[in-house]
Amino acid sequence: MIIDSRGMRQLEASSGFTNAQLMETAGKACADWISSHFSACRNILLLCGKGNNGGDGFVIGRILGSAFHVTAACVDGAPATKEAQDAFTLLSCDVLQDPDAILQAAQHTDLLVDCVYGVGFHGTLSARMKKLFSSINNMHLHVCSIDINSGAESDSGRYDPDAIRSDVTIALDCYKPFHMLRKDHQLFKHAYMVSLGIPHPDHSAFLEMNEDSFFAGYPRKKENAYKGTFGKTTVIGGSYGMAGALGMNIIGAKTVGVSYLNAVCPHEIYPVVASRFLTPVFHPFGDQDMYRVIEPLLYDTRAIAFGSGAVNMPKKEEILDLVLQAADCPVVLDAEAIRLLNHNYYILRFVHEPVILTPHIGEFSSLINRPVDVIQHDRIHLALQFAKDYKVFLVLKGPHTIVASPTGDLYINQSGCSGLAQAGSGDLLTGMIAGLLTMNNDVFQAVCMAVWLHGYLAEEGTKDHAANMLDLSRFPALADSLYFRHGF
Numbered sequence: 001m002i003i004d005s006r007g008m009r010q011l012e013a014s015s016g017f018t019n020a021q022l023m024e025t026a027g028k029a030c031a032d033w034i035s036s037h038f039s040a041c042r043n044i045l046l047l048c049g050k051g052n053n054g055g056d057g058f059v060i061g062r063i064l065g066s067a068f069h070v071t072a073a074c075v076d077g078a079p080a081t082k083e084a085q086d087a088f089t090l091l092s093c094d095v096l097q098d099p100d101a102i103l104q105a106a107q108h109t110d111l112l113v114d115c116v117y118g119v120g121f122h123g124t125l126s127a128r129m130k131k132l133f134s135s136i137n138n139m140h141l142h143v144c145s146i147d148i149n150s151g152a153e154s155d156s157g158r159y160d161p162d163a164i165r166s167d168v169t170i171a172l173d174c175y176k177p178f179h180m181l182r183k184d185h186q187l188f189k190h191a192y193m194v195s196l197g198i199p200h201p202d203h204s205a206f207l208e209m210n211e212d213s214f215f216a217g218y219p220r221k222k223e224n225a226y227k228g229t230f231g232k233t234t235v236i237g238g239s240y241g242m243a244g245a246l247g248m249n250i251i252g253a254k255t256v257g258v259s260y261l262n263a264v265c266p267h268e269i270y271p272v273v274a275s276r277f278l279t280p281v282f283h284p285f286g287d288q289d290m291y292r293v294i295e296p297l298l299y300d301t302r303a304i305a306f307g308s309g310a311v312n313m314p315k316k317e318e319i320l321d322l323v324l325q326a327a328d329c330p331v332v333l334d335a336e337a338i339r340l341l342n343h344n345y346y347i348l349r350f351v352h353e354p355v356i357l358t359p360h361i362g363e364f365s366s367l368i369n370r371p372v373d374v375i376q377h378d379r380i381h382l383a384l385q386f387a388k389d390y391k392v393f394l395v396l397k398g399p400h401t402i403v404a405s406p407t408g409d410l411y412i413n414q415s416g417c418s419g420l421a422q423a424g425s426g427d428l429l430t431g432m433i434a435g436l437l438t439m440n441n442d443v444f445q446a447v448c449m450a451v452w453l454h455g456y457l458a459e460e461g462t463k464d465h466a467a468n469m470l471d472l473s474r475f476p477a478l479a480d481s482l483y484f485r486h487g488f
Ligand SMILES: NC(=O)C1=CN([C@@H]2O[C@H](COP(=O)(O)OP(=O)(O)OC[C@H]3O[C@@H](n4cnc5c(N)ncnc54)[C@H](OP(=O)(O)O)[C@@H]3O)[C@@H](O)[C@H]2O)[C@@H](O)CC1
Pocket: 008, 012, 019, 022, 023, 026, 049, 050, 051, 052, 053, 054, 055, 056, 080, 081, 116, 117, 118, 119, 120, 121, 122, 123, 124, 125, 126, 146, 147, 148, 172, 173, 196
């Protein structure tokens, strides 16, 4: 289960255990994990802070002291919580406080255990702590962080550049958003979770997605199915110079198994795209007949995607208005459609059907008029806020794509690889989202399924190929292997 710091505190409070019991359990679970995974170590140095994360460190030190040579360091003053103070009094190893002595001890340690800050950390490191942490990071020691790498925030994943870097981070009881954002911060190589035996609720605001949950939401075609069983999917995209974007939408829809696809595009790219794809029903349009061609389609489709490669599309502003006003199904807005919303995205509040926006970070930056680096450091919060304020599903794309729902549900995607960092892969995702929205009425689930599958197939596609050579046109074939393995 993934949970934020507030949820974790609520879980602790309702667990039936006292804070001291939880600290003892946490310290013991971490000490056991360290003993079994770092059994070859002799000297262990514990860096402890003044909060309960430091308290966990004192428990770990007491337990490991029977088998290892342990030294503890109080790097941020005396323990400040009752539980940490009690754990400290039971510690019998050497305790260092002087920064020079701590750095000297670090040079002789086989393993450094980082228990300075856990979920209680917020903001930036003090100058003193930055100096200590950067010296430690430069020593390239074996490091194990407890719960959260010190200097990083649990809920936002924001981190100080001098935050402790570890080989392993042991999450206590649940993964926190920080653990789900590894590709962004790269503060640890591996994360493991130890259980504290706290009962978990059935529902968390964080959705998790894997092969099993994907297939739980992916419908099977019955024997008596016909082409319209799941309804139609409509993609409106491409324009002169960007015909391929509509092609990628089509490949995306094929990847998720869409059985009736309307492909709507300007006249000038129709022959190019139609000669490449045989199964979509094409609806070419121009300046004069845009309404006549597009409007009827909007009433006879289960999902619409608009915007991929639409930079040079005639009447694109009018199409956006038409789609938002007339559609009676979920609408995915990608690329150019998002750019058209810059400065007037308040209109999203008046749309009755679910709207899914799929910006990458640059597009989101232009949309909300905030610098990219501000968004990068606060992606979860800003995505949730936007989704709630404008009642949309926001797919903020990146190495860990975030999906935020208007009601505060969140998904932090774990699948994918750098092979996806190429032009066209967002258009592919848009087609996959529209296709899965046609097959699954739960908008949040369908969108998260598409995001997960997109990343998963990229991983599959780079298993026997160079990551920078990922061929996006292979996605339907890669998906076919997956579905076949699951008995489809
Ligand atoms: N999950 C569980 O079930 C269990 C969790 N447990 C453990 O408790 C941990 C949470 O403990 P915690 O709440 O005491 O906070 P912790 O992370 O030790 O640090 C807070 C201290 O740091 C300070 N501080 C913050 N930011 C700072 C900054 N920028 N620069 C300088 N100082 C800063 C902050 O000060 P303040 O916020 O008051 O200003 C406070 O003094 C959790 O991660 C886990 O390890 C187990 O013991 C039991 C079971």
